[in-house]
Amino acid sequence: MFFLMSADKHSRPKSLSIEEEQFMRVFYENKLQEVCNNFHFPHKIQATALIYFKRFYLQWSVMQHNPKNVMLTCIYAACKIEENHVSAEELGKGISQDHQIILNYEMIVYQSLEFDLIVYAPYRSVEGYVNDIEELFHENAEMLQMLKATASLDVDKIMLTDAPLLFPPGQLALAALRRSNEVHGVIDFNSYLDSILSRQNSTHTISELYEGINAIESLVNRYAFPSEKDLKHINRKLKSCWGLGSNDESKKREKKSKHKSKRSSNEMQNRPLHN
Template sequence: MADFRTSTQRERWIFQSHDLMERWAAANQRAAQTLAQYGTTRLNVDLLDGSVSYPESMPDHVEGSSVVKPLSYEEEQLTRVFYEQKIQEVCAAFKFPHKIQATAIIYFKRFYLQWSVMEHQPKHIMLTCVYASCKVEENHVSAEELGKGIQQDHQIILNNEMILLKTLDFDLIVYAPYRSIEGFIDDLEDFCRAGNGPFQRLKELRQAAISHVDKMMLTDAPLLYTPGQLALAALHKSNDLLRVVDFERYLEIIFSRQHSDCPIEQFVQSINEINYLVDQLNIPTVKDMRHVDRKLKHCWDPSSHDEHNKKKEKKSKHKSKRTSTDAQL
């Protein structure tokens, strides 16, 4: 069986939370500086080899004078979660297995650990992540089919493939909690048959845990914890609601069996931290995203900012005219 312990995921892509914050902050600051310097954050990607160059300065741009505001650290965070959820929606629409969805989300998370959403459009990167995930997981769907399914030009998907692969350092084999859940459910069946609970209800527990992992995938947890920890946290939380087995006893058995370096208390703490991340999860709605989307659009194309302001002015003029007429009546 493929082993997480010897994987590039464990070696290179599991972080401490302060690492994540540092990386996101660095990417955010870099994009803000690019905006100040060039008047746009849109980077030029060489479609051939994925190399990236800074943008040409926008015409009439005076360095440091940009009226366009960069996205804040928090707005970037919101954007990432929004598009990660979109990945889940796209995968569900195509009836892809959970593994593809999880791999795509992890690619997306890793990509935006190194780039700001202001530098590469998340809507495009999201699709390329799904596409690459399908290839790696041997569930191949053509770029055209994927693009068509969500009314997007499939060329966008292909244009971003090389930059995605390079940013991921070609570490494309991903371990997801879904598979670990299957393993634990098999194990729990033996546990139940030994008189520790009704094994008929394990199907229910499995379903609830999978739904819980779907939420987990939208948090930072997959970059902080191992798939096994995530799976156990999901089962623990689901069992709290369904009361299928004595989960504390099950954990004790696991730990006595594994002679683990990590004491059970520490592990329970990890489970609590993971579930706290899920509880704190704030999934933005389309409405929440309108303002952020507008800002993002302006960062990419500052001329759209001027147009937006003109429209705004027009609207307010129209409004003030109407108000004066109203006053006369």
């Protein structure tokens, strides 16, 4: 009895830890950006797809839904909502995947997002702030373009963290611009933040604004990408959770082979004898 219980215990797939789940999401969020870049999609599509992916896994586990399938469907859905339609066939063909998987997952993704599909990304806010800086400080166009370009790259990094789920697009844009300004030194950024609050008659204090921007920067600085060794280990555990382990596959093949042999044997026995 003890042997049976022990064997059953060892045969059960091991669940992923919270850290392992996070690593898997991080890996596919980076893949999502890579696919969008390869298709030359606008930043807005990339950002929308990332938010869809993040929100989907607020409700589900990667052990329940394959993140690769969800990732592709989120890109497909983002293209639709941002009116840059790409067919499922074209998307699937571009990365050598069966487009039917995307279509099968589409409604699951929409339902998980509760059909709330409008996403406000920080890229437009970056443009707005750069135009505002130009009017206030009269900086030359070349410096401002450098500031904007670097800030857009910083937004790409911010979008991979949890910050887009915790802070509004305006604060994400300011965090990216502050990081960019540290590189290029275009303006006195503290003075600019003071001017924003004074002109908007905001109820928020400057210390609250700094607190939010610092928290966003902290998330970027703490961001970690899984090692290849970690990914291999997590993938093995995931396949086991999905019932795709090598043992399961060999058992299925063995069972199929036995069934086929048994059927052939029965057919031979039941075949009529001819004189």
